[in-house]
Amino acid sequence: MSATAVLTLLAATVLLVPLFKRLGLGSLLGYLIAGIAVGPYGLHVDSQPQAVLHTAELGVTLLMFLIGLELKPTRLWALRRQVFGLGLLQMAGVALPVAALALLAGLALPGAALVGVALAMSSTAYVLPLLAERRELTTRQGREAFAILLFQDVSVIPILALLSVVGGAGRAPGWAALAALGLLAVAGRPVLATMFRYVTRFGRGNRELFAAAALLGAVGIAVALNAVGLSASLGAFLAGVLLADSEFRHELEAAIEPFESLLLGLFFIAVGMGIPLALLAAHPLLIGGLGAGIVLLKAFSLYAVRRATGGEPAVARSLAVLLACGGEFAFVLFAAARGSLLAPETADLLTAAVALSLALAPLAVIAHDRLLLPWARSREAPPFSPIDEPGRPVVIAGFGRVGQVVGRMLNARGVPFTALDASAEQVDFVRRFGNTIYYGDASRLPLLRAAGVEAARLFVLAVDDVEASVKIAELLRRHFPEVAVLARARNRTHMMRLRELGIQQVMRETWxxxxxxxxxxxxxxxxxxxxxxxxxxxxxxxxxxxxxxxxxxxxxxxxxxxxxxxxxxxxxxxxxxxxxxxxxxxxxxxxxxxxxxxx
Structure with missing residues (x-):
């Protein structure tokens, strides 16, 4: 790859990836478009995307190493039901109908099975950063999405092993491969731990040297297993598993992650460079239908599976939208099966369809958040609680981590209060502990009147959302100017906005x-x-x-x-x-x- 090509590639990445993130479309789509822009169908600065893809596959290898590091036995045991239960159901719920459709389209059984499994995969590199950006990793749907992705990533290993057998004229791994796996299981962890102790002891805190050692461990084992006929991804994954419980785990994650992120971005750029736009132009309806079909079929299948297993509608809907896209491992599997289980034309069609599904995924999330989610909440939300008690001297709006502490202190002194919260989940949670709380939106004037605010001595404004807090403050100053207000501010700007409305008693929650x-x-x-x-x-x-x-x-x-x-x-x-x-x-x-x- 020439210096001009590298420079153009970097310029396209720096220009497009932040722009797509700013538009809410995700960095992954930015990488794909950057690859298309500089590839053989764009500016044509580099006509050999396969060479770039070969180098960028190291990003997938390092991703498998990081996934292996996450597989601590205790964590895997805690997530066993979601990983092996929900993950297997999701895989089967998508792979079986897709494989059946592939059989009807004329593919042989091995090829149809591969297509079903490959299209059941979702993009770990897209979904996990999206969940982190939306602060949903610790939510119910976030934990379940992580478990499903973990099952998918781990299942890539046996799939690649089977593919090497079926696609390689039935050749099973030889004695050298079995011996390498046995040696890795017995001596891998002690050897790696000894190397990292040596670097830590004599490197005197040199982070670059530790990063080099981490790359040597992950890539070295991957290359060694690849040399005896096994997958490089399998080697990197096993190396991560061996070190999952070691004292070096966190340092390894910190050292490897920048390289993994950079190379994984290069991987998606190479995929974008390799998207056959001529094929897309020749068969726009076919590829467009396949891409949209992947998203719709996966979304409906996952929603049905999660609802059938007792999942709440909101959780099932979020999972369906998040995991509806294709995944990076589909590219790896289609490339490995090209010419053996899949005809080159079929592999190209499916690769283009998966890339299109990745491009559609951010649009699906935006449509869900802006259109489907408000509609669903209006239909699913329970009616606001009727307030049938007489007015209390204190009204607390927002009964979360701040409002509850205020309420406990008032309770301790026997001061009665009326608590309001706009989250049905929070209301249900608080009621389990025997507390009286009303479900309702305090930014609505009828609810404030029903809560007896006009007769209250104090209104405690402890709502977490800044805009909702300001709206409630405006209502209070306009309709209940005589009621004292004690407000919680999330930050300095929030505090100044409340003070501008005439709320003088404002407490910054972290000050x-x-x-x-x-x-x-x-x-x-x-x-x-x-x-x-x-x-x-x-x-x-x-x-x-x-x-x-x-x-x-x-x-x-x-x-x-x-x-x-x-x-x-x-x-x-x-x-x-x-x-x-x-x-x-x-x-x-x-x-x-x-x-x-x-x-």
Missing amino acids: GSSVDMGKHALQLVEPALDVEAFATVFTQHDLRLLDRQQAVYHDQAALIALSRQAGAELEDILQNDARLRLRAAQVQAQEQAPAAELD
């Missing part, structure tokens, strides 16, 4: 704990410092700064300039305070000196 943590930090590094006095000066300065920022916070340039100026002012205040304390101590010492001499 007090952050100041306490800073005091502890200073006490540990500067034991002689009077941290209480320092914290008092720091807090007073911040409150004065907040008042000044309030006046200009709509002007971003003025706000930035004021913040920079405030840092220098705080330094001057602290220095002057230190000089005054020193002078006071000197005066006190001078006043006490004659008395000491007299004694």
Whole structure:
């Protein structure tokens, strides 16, 4: 690959990938489009995408190594039902109908089975970063999606092994391969652990050297197993499994992940370069129908499987949309089966269809979030709770991690309150512990009147969502101006927006704990410092700064300039305070000196 080609490739990547992420279409689609732009059907800066793909497959190898590192026995046991239950059901629920359709289309049984399994795969490289970006990795659908993807990734190993047998004229792995696997199982972990201890001990914290050792371990085993007829991905996966419980696991993940992300991006660029646009132009309806069919069939199959196993509609719907796309391992399987189980034309058609399904996946997520999700929530959401109790002296809107603490303290003093929350799940959870809470949206005026806000002495605004919090504050100031409001602010900007509406009692949710943590930090590094006095000066300065920022916070340039100026002012205040304390101590010492001499 020429220097000009590399430069053009980097320019296309830097230009397109952030743009697609900004548009909410995901980085994966940006990589595919960048590959198309510089490939033989675009700018034609490089006419050999297979050479790029061969190098970029190292990204898939490193991905398998990281997946192996995740397979700690304890974690796998905790997820066993989702991984081996839900994962197997999802694989079968998609692979069987797809294989049946492939048989009807004229493929032989081995080829049809391969197509079914390959199209059942979803993209780990697309779904997991998307879940992390949406902060859904720890949600129900996030955990289940991870379990299904883990099952799919692990299943690639036996699939590749079977493919080497079936696609290789029935040749089973030889004695050299079996011996290599046995040697790896017995000596792999001790040898790798010894190498990493050596690097850690004599490398003196050299992170680049540790990264080189991590690459040597992952790629070395992959190359060794590939030399005896086994898959390189299998070798990398086994290397990760061997080190999953080692003390080097986290360091290995940190060292390998940047290379894996870069090479996996290059892998998708190479896939984009290899998409046969001429074939797409020749058969647009066929490939378009196949790509859309993959997304729709996988979505409907997974939704049906999850609902049949007792999943809630919202979780099943989210899983169906997230995992509806094709996966990177489909490209690997189709390339391995090309010319043996699949005719080259068929492999090209399926590759183009999977790439198109990846391009459609971000659009499906956007359509789900903006169209289907609001409609489904309006149909699935239970009706708001009727409030039939008399007005209480305190109303709490938002009964999450902040509102519950306020409520517990009021309960401890016997102060009655009415609690409201707009999350049906949160209401159900709180009610399990015997608490009285009403499901309702506090940004609706009828609900506030039903809760008796006009007769309340205090309204505690503890809603987590910033926009909902501001909307409720506007309603309170307009319709209940006499009611005192104590509001929670997520950050400084939220606090200034509430204060602009006339809400004066606003507490930043992390301010007090952050100041306490800073005091502890200073006490540990500067034991002689009077941290209480320092914290008092720091807090007073911040409150004065907040008042000044309030006046200009709509002007971003003025706000930035004021913040920079405030840092220098705080330094001057602290220095002057230190000089005054020193002078006071000197005066006190001078006043006490004659008395000491007299004694």
